[in-house]
Amino acid sequence: MTNREQALAGKVALVTGAGRGIGRAIAIAYAGAGAAVCCAARTRAQVEAVAAEVEAGGGQALAAATDVADASSVERAVAATAARFGGLDILVINAGISPPKSEVAAIDAAVWSETIAINLTGAYLCARAAIPHLRARGGGKIITIGSGMGHRGAADSSAYCVSKAGLWMFTRVLGMELRGDNISVNELIPGPVNTAMTPASPTGEPGIPDGEWFKEPEEVAPLALFLATAPDGGPTAQSFSLMRRDG
Ligand SMILES: NC(=O)c1ccc[n+]([C@@H]2O[C@H](COP(=O)([O-])OP(=O)(O)OC[C@H]3O[C@@H](n4cnc5c(N)ncnc54)[C@H](OP(=O)(O)O)[C@@H]3O)[C@@H](O)[C@H]2O)c1
Numbered sequence: 654m655t656n657r658e659q660a661l662a663g664k665v666a667l668v669t670g671a672g673r674g675i676g677r678a679i680a681i682a683y684a685g686a687g688a689a690v691c692c693a694a695r696t697r698a699q700v701e702a703v704a705a706e707v708e709a710g711g712g713q714a715l716a717a718a719t720d721v722a723d724a725s726s727v728e729r730a731v732a733a734t735a736a737r738f739g740g741l742d743i744l745v746i747n748a749g750i751s752p753p754k755s756e757v758a759a760i761d762a763a764v765w766s767e768t769i770a771i772n773l774t775g776a777y778l779c780a781r782a783a784i785p786h787l788r789a790r791g792g793g794k795i796i797t798i799g800s801g802m803g804h805r806g807a808a809d810s811s812a813y814c815v816s817k818a819g820l821w822m823f824t825r826v827l828g829m830e831l832r833g834d835n836i837s838v839n840e841l842i843p844g845p846v847n848t849a850m851t852p853a854s855p856t857g858e859p860g861i862p863d864g865e866w867f868k869e870p871e872e873v874a875p876l877a878l879f880l881a882t883a884p885d886g887g888p889t890a891q892s893f894s895l896m897r898r899d900g
Pocket residue numbers: 669670671672673674675676693694695696697699719720721722747748749750751771775798799800801842843844845846847848849850851
């Protein structure tokens with residue numbers, strides 16, 4: 654293996670939403686770079702499959718059935734990761750949902766609340782649980798998976814846009830708070846990615862804006878690796894985007 658492939662040797666990462674899609678690709682990439690990885694999401698069979706895939710490739714992994722909207726579930730996943738691998742260096746806040754499109758006047762209140770609970774409050778719960786462990790290591794990385802929709806908005810997607818706008822502000826505030834702890838906090842905006850979440854148009858084709866780069870989850874991993882391996886004291890409270898237009 655080259656040095657680049659082992660850039661995360663000795664590091665421990667927890668990736669939420671690692672059962673499929675972007676989170677799965679990031680977990681596998683981090684493990685390939687030498688990190689021990691905790692794969693956390695609600696569907697146990699999916700996180701177990703990703704952890705097994707990592708281990709089959711010679712990596713170290715833990716599967717944690719976790720609901721990021723549940724504080725005690727998050728605490729358990731973080732504690733299990735630290736207990737199994739001896740600490741925590743990198744937290745990827747990736748778990749998220751995107752509810753069906755609906756104008757504000759029609760969106761169901763329960764759907765709105767669930768979106769905020771998972772995409773935004775879940776990020777807070779994960780960061781809150783992880784920070785003591787990152788501080789104990791003398792530094793670390795928190796990477797939030799944001800969205801262009803949280804920067805520019807989009808009709809009929811209020812809950813999702815608001816949750817991701819809040820996540821971007823959370824990233825900035827947390828980056829400011831943790832600067833003195835050598836912990837960087839940055840947002841990664843993937844742009845459109847071919848996952849279960851990708852919205853389909855009425856014709857069944859993905860509704861990708863004109864000119865956008867519609868990518869596979871594995872094509873997001875290099876930027877996630879860049880952020881995880883950036884030097885201590887590197888960028889923080891910043892947004893890094895794979896989009897081709899503003900946001
Ligand atoms: N796909 C895109 O085009 C795109 C673009 C911009 C941003 N993003 C963002 O990228 C992130 C990953 O999305 P994706 O496209 O990879 O979607 P995905 O394939 O649907 O994966 C989402 C992951 O999040 C997990 N998750 C959802 N709710 C959870 C909860 N309450 N607790 C723990 N895990 C939970 C899911 O597992 P369970 O359901 O089993 O819990 C799954 O593993 C999301 O934050 C999304 O907003 C995606």
